[in-house]
Amino acid sequence: MINLLTIEWLKLKNYKGFWILTGLYYVSLLFVCTGVMGFLYWLETKGANFQGITPTIIPFYEFPDIWHNLTYLASFIKIFLAFLVIISITNEYSYRTIRQNIIDGMDKKGFLFSKISLIATFSVVNTLFIAVVGLIMGLIFSTVHDLGSILYYAEFLLAHALELFTFLMFAFLIGLLVKKAGFAIVLIGLYSLIIEPIISVAWTDAIGTAVVPFLPITAMNHLIRVPFQRYIFMEIQDYIAWKDLLIVIGWAITFTYLSYLTLKKRDL
């Protein structure tokens, strides 16, 4: 596994485009994670209030709610990380280097594992990034600082890692299937931002209600539910549901297996 990750590292470490996109992504993530206070101030200057509550008193960075809040927000920009994964596989096709890798002595499983190790690395780094930024923001803005409160909702970080991994495996599979970066990016965007959300809203009969929770994007979105109604004293789901967890794990396995089958069956 280490060797496979090394191979991936050697391919990417001198690739300018990769570092530019990665840099932009993490700057955006940092902005998303730290900018909420500024956003709330901005709302206040515009005279906004939520049922009598001024925005700036919303304790967004309070431990332990912060983990739920941050991981929920962070999942909105995961699609940009998916672009990186798509490029890393479609490049191998457009340069035909995937074929040369196999000729040189990788097996197709090894090739897949090298990409999975890249995706897993992204998921872990992303989660650590949020953990560190969240810890700093929390220590600054939170009124409680005891370890118990800090760690209480840490499961959301793990769920975020799983959500990211699953989504990136989905992106990888699409990239692998269509081989063209632009096309894959458009497909992913269309499906995850438009098609499935419309289906999940519009399909409301008995079958739809039963099926929709099993759709991949919906399942990933259900993993970490919207946390913000808690600030207007409504009930929220402040835990990870087993059912959602299992569905997402099921999709992660499915995407991985379909990628393997595609690689195995296809001539390079």
Add this chain to the structure above:
Amino acid sequence: MSTVLHINNLSKNYGKVKALQNLDLHVEKGNIYGLLGPNGSGKTTTLGIILGVTNASSGEYSWFGEAPTAQVRRKIGAILESPTFYPYLSGEQNLKVICAIKQVPLTAIEPVLKMVNLFERKDDPFKGYSLGMKQRLAIASAMLADPSVLILDEPTNGLDPQGIAEIRELIVSIAQSGKTIILASHLLDEVQKVCTHFAVLKRGKKIYAGSVNEALAESETVEMSAPDMEALLHRAQSFTHLKSFQHENDKLVVKLEDGANVSDLHKHLIEGNIVLNHLTVKRKSLEKQFLELLAQAND
């Protein structure tokens, strides 16, 4: 001799296109084996299958007597069609990726870059290389793990005459180091100059296989004349390895049996005190034979 590659009844269909049909092939250690055939005859398909990137429709193959695995491929250096590298990486960085795949130390890089004369340009990005340099980098990468088998697919395609000469020289010098080489080419001249053995493919079928020398010898005719034609005719007739014997105009034209060579005949004449004033050996060019083969196989 030990078998390097054994191909048994290999076929590949692309939909209705029969790219390869029931191919049998045998490559021994030390062979410089030419896979000769016009474009579209199935050379790349064959190499793709034995390199693990194309799935065969039926049939099997083995390397070094073993079932093929990724491990085995690390001991083979191969380029299919055009050189493929990461364009944004330098020559050396590309070879580092391959070192990691083949699990050989990075110290292997310098000697192969020097061998192909690219050491000075090792830090330049691959995308800036000329076609000849790309081809040479491909050979360097194939040689990286000091493989016992080298597979080259149309290595001189698209090169200028100087580039072609450089690559051929390189192949010949690698061949002299005792490596087994499999060379696919549509250029007969290339196979004739470089190879010891060859097989001819046509529309996915093997129509000939044999050694280059034998193929050449099969068509050798010897033309002789002497001041004393009578004595020459008499003496030559007693040479036991003649296939045919003809007296044309004022010349004697003979064909030799397989395995016999002109110097044996000449020695036989000298021992009979025959002095020649004319001796030519005519080889029907492999080109002619190749074209004949292709024509014969026309169905």
